[in-house]
Amino acid sequence: MTSLSRTRVLALVQAGGAGSRMDVLTRERAKPTLPFAGVYQLVDFPLSNLAHSGVTDVWVSVSFQGSSMEEQVANGRPWELDRTRGGLRLLMPQEGTGGLDEEGFARGNADELYRRRRQVAAAGADVLLVMSADHVYRYDFRDLVEAHLDSGAECTVLTTERPLDQAGDHATVETDEGGGTGRITRVEAKPEEPRTTWVAAEVVAYDPAALVEVVEELHRELGADADAGDSGLGDFAEHLLPRFAERGRARALPLPGFWRDLGRPSRYLAAHREVLDGDLGVLDQPGWPVLTQQPQRGAARLRAGAEVVDSMVGPGAEVAGRVVRSVLGPGVRVAAGAEVHDSVLFTGVVVEAGARVHGSVVDRGTSIGRDAVVGSPDADLEVDEGVTLLGRDCRVGAGAHVPAGARLEPGSSA
Template sequence: MALPRVLVLVLAGGAGGRLELLTERRAKPAVPFAGVYRLIDFPLSNCQHAQLSDVWVSVQFHPTSLSQHLANGRPWDLDRTTGGLLVLPPYQGTERAGWVSGTANSLWRYSPLIRDFDADALVVVSSDAVYELDYREVVDGHLDSGAEVTMVTTEVAADDAARYGIVEVGEGDRIRDYAYKPDEPRTTTATNEVFVFSPDPTLDRLEALAAEHGEDGLEDLGSHLLPAQTSDGLARAHPLTGYWRDVGTVDAYWAAHQDFRSPEPPLDLDHPRWPVHTRGGRHSAARVLRGAEVEDSLVSGGTRVAGRVIGSVLSPGVVVEEGAVVVDSVLLPGVRVRAGATVTRTVLDDRVDVGEGASVGGEGEVTLVGREATVASGSELRAGARFPDPDDDDEA
């Protein structure tokens, strides 16, 4: 029996504003994670392990940063003569042309291409979460269920539930209620931005919604489409019981790194049966110099450590000079922390230079320093600061 024809659409076009300075000059899916990875590596690796080789990536903001990483899709076995990786930028020339204004709007704009592909199942995923999931298993369950949509769900903290689409699940995994970012969530069962749709009925429904609300009124999948499918009794849940972490905010991004630098991380990113693949550059081995101290940290290739590093994640090319101290922080590629400087509970973006004797961050809110910024020698950035200040054109 032939396998079902499956199309995966990765929605990678959002502005990612909640990540603040980290997405000022890069697409959210291109944000580095755990030293050597990018956020988009997680859904693409899930596709590879599920043997799904037709993957379309919708891009919009800062597309170059993402396209350079994706290239021809080779790390995820998507460099194919037929099918494989297809990058979908905004375009002009048809009635569906224009700037995407939401996830449902994106699906509507690409619906003619999706119909032409003639898939049995359409998998729609975002790329701002860290998790492992066999998409093929979700597809098989969906096709056997007769549902119009299968929503992958996870349990979230009660005080965080209002950020998500929240569902109530009844007998047989049928979803009996769906609320998009409700003010007062009735459960803590959230959709985690992985959906499997039956393409034709879903796209027919989307056309009707576009006629009712206008193309811009479609907004996100949770605005009209998912509630309509739920109210018609055509939505089901597929619970994900393993690790899942939305890293769409600075605090969540920092906290996820703390998960992975622990002695027993929640996912083995090098597991032989389910490794996470990425487009890696060539880096020499990490150099930990005599007198340095490294404890409970992830240290990538090409780094040089002569100071003290505790509970932190160091990306390729990071330098921590003698006498410098880095604690509970995330240092992205090319960062340099000079002698005598201290960095605490901070995310330093690409090629930040922390001057000698400077103090960055502290206990409390996570501090964020933007790409290529220079923190002057002897200066102090308090806990929770954003540098450069997004509301001030002058660097302090």
């Protein structure tokens, strides 16, 4: 395995998206700060992988709800990235740096690379690692850097296999060797009829000079027809990766093990059900812990009469009722006589006596009153419309009924 001590690796974690598909859960937070498995946030996974891989020069780009991201990453302390040289750097939207198509919020992850191209060039890195901040996986980036440098590629894309009916939610990647490896011959952005089950895991190693050359070339071709403030590059699978594939020096490398995109309510809930069944090689790996920024709390308390089945209970939680196949975040309270099934409850949620919660994701600070019903045991949780979402600080009154698939905006009442 290549040592990174002689290779200058710069990582760019793209954490700027609004996460609109998560609806009310991302109205007031950046999607990468969504909780996972009770005590982590999504951004913890790429940052922990980078820390364990020895990558110490990390940029995190933020835009939508940037303050929530700033609070979560805590200047890089949990990942030992609070240092004088290198370390973690938050990149905010740029102002006064150039033309209109270089300022303000990016219009896609490739558009952002165009806007950051001067900073990338000035950094002088040998390899630029670019990754999304909202996927759950464990990976040693030294493997990617080694494969990228050994092959002489201009870009190397980590790939993962998904069921054919889900592949269309991602960028599909075809190669000359098949199996998600080899020279990339075709990239399609979220095709309606996927030709392969192999998709981009949204982790790419670039030759920085080649990247700058290609994004500038694409901007010359596309910028004139784009709206004001838009470079025209969009997301990486629309123009950037296809152009690298055309140049013949784009490679694919399979990512082993568990990888999930949690950008939709049904997938978010499904991933939690998967980790309830076992670690899946991600959460409890000796020598490779998931590092996070979380306030210290006391142990969870299970009161007399409590029943907790196949669930995770976060620190500071208190359970006196029944919890089945659910994840309770820190400080959650489930009163005697209350039931929570197939749900994820964020920090500080209160479920009062007699209330029932089914197939729901409930944001922090929300209270569910006595004998209220949220969701339904008959809801189809395989589709987004079947998952009930309650935004931050909602109030569900005593005896109220929130139907399956409903969305409550943050701070609203039912």
